[in-house]
Amino acid sequence: HYPIMLKASSGGGGKGMRICFTDAELKDNFVLSQNEARNFFGDDRLLLEQYIQNPHHIEFQVLADGDDVVVFPERECSLQRRNQKILEESPSVLLTNETRQTMAAQVKALCQRVGYASAGTVEFMVLRSQEFFFLEMNTRLQVEHPITELVASPVGNVDLVEGMISIAAGHGIPPSILNLSPDDSSDQITVPYIGHAMEARVYAEDAQRGFLPSTGPLVKYQEPSLQRDGMTIRVDSGVTEGSLISQYYDPMVSKLIVHGNSREEAIHGLKQALDQYVIQGVQCNTSFLSDLLRHPRVVDGDTPTNFIEQEYPNGFQGVQLTSTEKLELAALVAHLHPEKDQHASTVIPVVVCLGGMFGDAYRVTQTSSDGDGTIFTVQSLAKSEDEEESPPMSISMDSLTSKGTAIFDCVLNGDQKFIQVLGRSVMGEVEFKMHGANVTALVFRENEYELCRLHMKPAKDTHDSNVLASPMPGTLVKFSVQEGDEVLDGQELCVVEAMKMQNVLHSTRSGIVSKIFVEAGSSVRADQVILKFAQEQTGSQEQSA
Structure with a gap:
């Protein structure tokens, strides 16, 4: 029964994932999800799942070699946009230790039952009541694995990549990692955690325009200082000043990871690190990340997966200083x-x-x-x-x-x-x-x-709102209307694809399409006019992905 979720069967990262509340939404979203799954993974098969409302996304990192299984402290990955994580932390504020160990015991049993041998992540949906539901297992390392490395060993003695390679080479789990796991006589399953770690994903995207991708060269790029007393700050990136952010790949610029002695210290350190991040030439989400870390519910750890939809119903409007x-x-x-x-x-x-x-x-x-x-x-x-x-x-x-x-x-x-x-x-x-x-x-x-x-008097706004403009650079893959068509409020007008994500542009009021300026299959720039309405009205658009 509704709500249900569509998701790609061959990959993650929120690609192809859509929530449907009606038959009509399921019919429309099925085609979009299929197209994204095919574009990203070469496989348009979809999974259909029951959608659990207001859960937290909790996952456990494991290293297993077919005999031994090491279960690390959980990661809280609930702060998401477009069903993709943007802020992660370990351990979770939500879980009691009893729930943590109960979940970890099931994770360990799963790995032992299938003879799992590699790095992997077992994911759950968890309610405030501590009820939890198995979601999936990702048989690989994930973007947020550095926070696990830091809470297991802030001085850098845990390297999950090294552990995965050691297992693949037939050498098993490295002794330095295996020795962290409690012995079989203990009632604790997980590796003990030390302090608190958080990771922010820095994306080239415009958070004030629905998190749409932003492309172009990094005209100025300066990463935050890694030197801070009593705190570990780490930046994992693959760009330098002058690098080009293109429309053909995921817009992640870097991962910013901070470890502190407490959650409060980690939040403070991550906020200050974001304040030192200079990115010019493309839009980026650092201001939105800063705003999240200032939000009272984030400070309290009250962050279900729909937090951003709940707290930013009209989108991100910029940080408001006190x-x-x-x-x-x-x-x-x-x-x-x-x-x-x-x-x-x-x-x-x-x-x-x-x-x-x-x-x-x-x-x-x-x-x-x-x-x-x-x-x-x-x-x-x-x-x-x-x-x-x-x-x-x-x-x-x-x-x-x-x-x-x-x-x-x-x-x-x-x-x-x-x-x-x-x-x-x-x-x-x-x-x-x-x-x-x-x-x-x-x-x-x-x-x-x-x-x-x-x-001096404020200038009058002379913006021509009688047009539909592309909110991002990309490819206009199809039109749903033609010149002369009468459209209704909320009606689909066209689809623009950027970074393999399909974005549907809708009309926000009724009117007649008088002129279409681009052809299907053409590349479009951000803010390029796509079509014009015949009547005087506020022609604007919303995007959904």
Whole structure:
């Protein structure tokens, strides 16, 4: 009975996977899932499964050589988009130790029963009640295996790739790994875990446009520093500055892995590592990852597999800084802005506008500066005469240092912060990034700001919304309408394929198609106009995959 899930029988990674709640959805999605399965795996056979609602995705890594089986601590892999994992951790906050050992005993029994010999992963769906359901076994290593290596041995003594090769060569499980497993007399099955590890998958995709792939060269690429006291930071990547992200392959750029003594420490370390990640030339998901790590439910470990659909029903709208974070950013902008040195002593006090001329305005005054740091007074300015100004806040800045071409490291009011200075427009706006929030900023003398506010008005939006544009670069594989057709709200218009994923573009209102500008089979650019509506309306689109 519904809901049911379609999935490719010959592969994973969310490819070909779709949830269906009605007969109509099953009919439409079956063709799309078949096409994706064929494109990715050369096999269009599909599995049909009961869909378990609101579960956590929990998996156990194993190494087995036909005789011995080593079961590692579980991985929590529930934070997913497009049914593909983007943030993983070990161990899981959800499981009790009793459930952990019960599941691990079944994992071990499964491997022993079939005489399994290799690395593998046994996956489950688990409810908050601790009820669990077997999902599948992946007979290979998976993307997220580094977090297992780190919780088993933070100093790097566990190498699962080496273990898999040793087994394949007939040498069995390496003794250094086999010795980690509890002996048969113990009531514990899993290897003991040490601390907590998390992995973030960094993708070339636009999280604010439905996680659509982004292609092009990595114009600027700087990975975070791996040096941090008491913490292990690891980056597994296959790109460098100048590498090309094409439409023909999975858009993963790298894996960012952090291990700390506690889950809180791992979250903090991963957030700071993401703050140091510089990627320009393509859109990337680092801001979305930062936003996830700031979310109270993620902090609490309340992350079922539909978390993103629940918490981002209208899509990701960008990181929203708190009022205190905006005050801190205003102080940093006043200090780092390129105009600073041109006005010498007159640049402080200044007015900093975050979000451009008509964004939030802050008066920043440097009250003292010595060898120990700089003190600023920052005050949010009223947007109208009827609004009262907020009280000023004192912000101390210490140890400001440059970390490469675009990153600055400092201590604000006792907390370490990283800020990126990403570029400057011809209008004088400078783009900064802090806590994953991209903010354009302007710096004025106070009299300049007052004059601008008095005489400048926001520009009117003249965007022509009477067209359907491609949300991504790819290939337009088919049209479902032709010129002159009358379409209804929600009706399928066309399918664009990018990185072997098929994305259906729908109309969001009724109208008549007056002109189609591209042919089926043609390549399309991101934002390229595909078709135009005859009537005055908001022609926009949604994508589903």
